[in-house]
Amino acid sequence: MPATSAKIPPARFCMEVNAAPCVVVLFGATGDLASRKLLPALYQLHALSLLHATSRIVGCGRTALDDAAFRARVAQTLPIDAPASARDAFLDRLGYVQFDDAEPASFVRLAACLDDLDRLETPAPFSRLYYLAVPTAAMQPLVDRLAEAGLLAEPAPDSPHRHLLIEKPFGSDARSAEVLDAFLKRHAREHQIFRIDHYLGKSTVQNILVLRFANILFHPVWNADYIDHVQITAAETLGVENRAGYYDKAGLVRDMFQNHLLELLALTAMETPTSFDADAVQQAKLDVIRAIRPFPLDDAGSVLVRGQYRGYRAERGVAPDSATETFAAAKLLIDSPRWRGVPFYLRSGKRLAARTTTVTLAFKPSASRVFGPSDPDKLTLRIQPDEGVCLHLQAKHPGPKLCIGELPLSFRYADLDPAAAKADGYARLLLDAMLHDHTLFVRNDTIAASWALFTPVLEHWQINPPACPLHDYEPGSDGPAAADALIARDGRAWEGLVI
Numbered sequence: 139m140p141a142t143s144a145k146i147p148p149a150r151f152c153m154e155v156n157a158a159p160c161v162v163v164l165f166g167a168t169g170d171l172a173s174r175k176l177l178p179a180l181y182q183l184h185a186l187s188l189l190h191a192t193s194r195i196v197g198c199g200r201t202a203l204d205d206a207a208f209r210a211r212v213a214q215t216l217p218i219d220a221p222a223s224a225r226d227a228f229l230d231r232l233g234y235v236q237f238d239d240a241e242p243a244s245f246v247r248l249a250a251c252l253d254d255l256d257r258l259e260t261p262a263p264f265s266r267l268y269y270l271a272v273p274t275a276a277m278q279p280l281v282d283r284l285a286e287a288g289l290l291a292e293p294a295p296d297s298p299h300r301h302l303l304i305e306k307p308f309g310s311d312a313r314s315a316e317v318l319d320a321f322l323k324r325h326a327r328e329h330q331i332f333r334i335d336h337y338l339g340k341s342t343v344q345n346i347l348v349l350r351f352a353n354i355l356f357h358p359v360w361n362a363d364y365i366d367h368v369q370i371t372a373a374e375t376l377g378v379e380n381r382a383g384y385y386d387k388a389g390l391v392r393d394m395f396q397n398h399l400l401e402l403l404a405l406t407a408m409e410t411p412t413s414f415d416a417d418a419v420q421q422a423k424l425d426v427i428r429a430i431r432p433f434p435l436d437d438a439g440s441v442l443v444r445g446q447y448r449g450y451r452a453e454r455g456v457a458p459d460s461a462t463e464t465f466a467a468a469k470l471l472i473d474s475p476r477w478r479g480v481p482f483y484l485r486s487g488k489r490l491a492a493r494t495t496t497v498t499l500a501f502k503p504s505a506s507r508v509f510g511p512s513d514p515d516k517l518t519l520r521i522q523p524d525e526g527v528c529l530h531l532q533a534k535h536p537g538p539k540l541c542i543g544e545l546p547l548s549f550r551y552a553d554l555d556p557a558a559a560k561a562d563g564y565a566r567l568l569l570d571a572m573l574h575d576h577t578l579f580v581r582n583d584t585i586a587a588s589w590a591l592f593t594p595v596l597e598h599w600q601i602n603p604p605a606c607p608l609h610d611y612e613p614g615s616d617g618p619a620a621a622d623a624l625i626a627r628d629g630r631a632w633e634g635l636v637i
Contacts, residue, residue, distance in 0.1 A: 156189075157572035158573070160190065160267055160572050161195070161196060161252060162193070162195045162267045162568070163198060163252070163266060164195060164271060165268065165271060166272040167198055168200075172271050173215050175336075176271060176568070177216075178215055178216065178217075178562065180565075180568060183569055184231070185224050185228075194264070195232050196251060197212075197235070198244075198248065200236070201236070203236065205233050205234050233251065235248050242283075248287075265574075266298070267572065268284065268301065270304050270305070281321070281326075285324075285326075290302070290326055292330065300326075300330060303332045303571055304322075304331070304334065306333070307392065307393075310387075312586070313593075315585050315586060315589045316586065319582045319585070332576065333585070334580075335397055337521070338567070338578040338579070338580075339566035340525060340566075341566075343405065343521055344566075349517075349527070356517070359501070360476075362475075362479055365501055366502045368483070368498065368499050369500070369632065370483070370484045371485050371486070371494065371495065372394055373485075373486065373487060373490040373492055374487070374493055375492065376489070377450070377464075377488050382455030386457060388462075389462045390444075390464055390466045390487065391466050394486040395468065396589065401580070404584075407426045407472055408425065415577070416575060417576075424587060426472065426474075427587040427588055429473050430472055430591055431473055432594065433591075439605060441468060442595065443466065443618065443624050444465065444607070445487065445609045445610065446463055447465070447487075447488060447610070447613050461608055464489065465485075465487030465611060467485035467620075468485075469481050469628075487611075487617050490614070490617060492635040494523070495521040496519060497519045498519075499516065500514050504532070515532065517529050525550070526550040527548065531545060532544060616632070
């Protein structure tokens with residue numbers, strides 16, 4: 139039979155809703171993040187007819203541009219195969235305000251632009267999303283001046299929404315995160331603040347919840363009775379590239395563990411929420427993070443490995459004696475009945491053998507010995523670069539002989555719906571912000587709990603570096619040998635980086 143394309147059946151249940159009328163005000167509109175991710179994501183929403191017909195996008199940047207020049211610049215970021223009609227209609231949504239946050243007149247020009255849109259396009263004022271795609275140092279002065287200009291005010295419960303969308307880092311330790319949150323709360327309420335972790339917009343991350351709670355095959359066995367351990371991996375082939383100024387001060391644990399990996403752990407390990415609304419999901423995630431056992435500071439090296447790839451100190455912008463980790467692996471335990479005794483192994487690093495992010499649940503071996511000892515079943519969720527799900531089962535191999543081993547049952551989102559699979563995680567998150575939905579964003583108390591877990595060990599490294607020594611590793615490898623030893627002590631091994 140000739141090969142055919144995979145067919146996806148119609149959705150039984152769909153929560154997709156078109157956005158209400160809004161204006162997206164994009165600060166840093168001529169920068170790298172806007173060009174590579176945000177503007178293409180907004181175009182994806184437009185092409186899928188998920189933007190309201192009257193919604194507009196206002197770019198703000200220091201570069202001297204008018205509306206036409208900004209549209210021509212954005213056109214270069216759009217897919218080359220996009221239909222001309224869709225491209226033109228999207229570009230018509232765009233406007234530009236030359237902007238310097240140190241210049242009060244910039245805020246006057248922006249306010250006038252937004253007022254004009256309110257008067258011309260809708261009978262009622264737009265909701266506004268202020269996306270701060272700017273360096274961390276520029277974020278606080280910008281929020282200060284937005285507030286001073288009255289652009290963040292929601293004077294009544296039924297007032298149009300005024301949302302702030304901010305990127306990490308959300309502080310560098312528990313104290314700085316607390317200070318940042320207090321600053322934001324001086325100008326905005328919690329419901330106005332959307333803290334973005336772009337990992338949470340990926341289809342497979344959302345599928346963690348669907349697989350768990352919508353399938354009787356998995357829901358009853360998602361616990362310590364059936365699961366031996368969990369592995370979460372986020373590997374990169376690139377080095378620090380042009381981020382050395384930030385990265386050499388932050389390190390891998392701050393850059394990946396405190397946010398991306400801990401969010402993946404929380405979604406994987408959380409209890410069943412009372413409903414699929416933002417508050418219930420956020421509370422379930424928070425409960426998990428608070429239940430993670432603290433690192434043993436006097437013996438941190440037994441559960442945490444740090445590494446640095448050879449050649450890192452020669453990178454431009456890196457201190458020649460840098461002790462910053464570019465790799466980390468950790469063993470975490472969750473003190474809850476569901477996960478008692480189940481280790482969660484996390485690892486992430488730069489200049490590794492492959493670019494991949496996965497969550498793997500390794501089940502306990504079958505109690506049956508009919509066919510002798512068997513390898514455990516595994517469920518792997520591939521988050522990037524090739525989103526999908528793979529269930530590894532014990533089965534008979536093809537052929538006349540009774541040969542038993544691991545065989546995969548898998549799907550790729552790209553095979554099911556190539557167009558939808560191209561949608562970036564930012565598209566999902568931008569749409570949710572327009573819908574005032576915080577489910578896939580990070581709440582302030584979750585950030586505080588994650589920093590409470592990692593700050594003590596980060597501070598301990600500064601005081602007592604030998605407590606968790608820095609191991610070197612070859613670029614293009616799987617990381618330092620000490621990471622293999624960490625999991626091998628428990629009689630287990632890391633999953634391969636190439637799946």
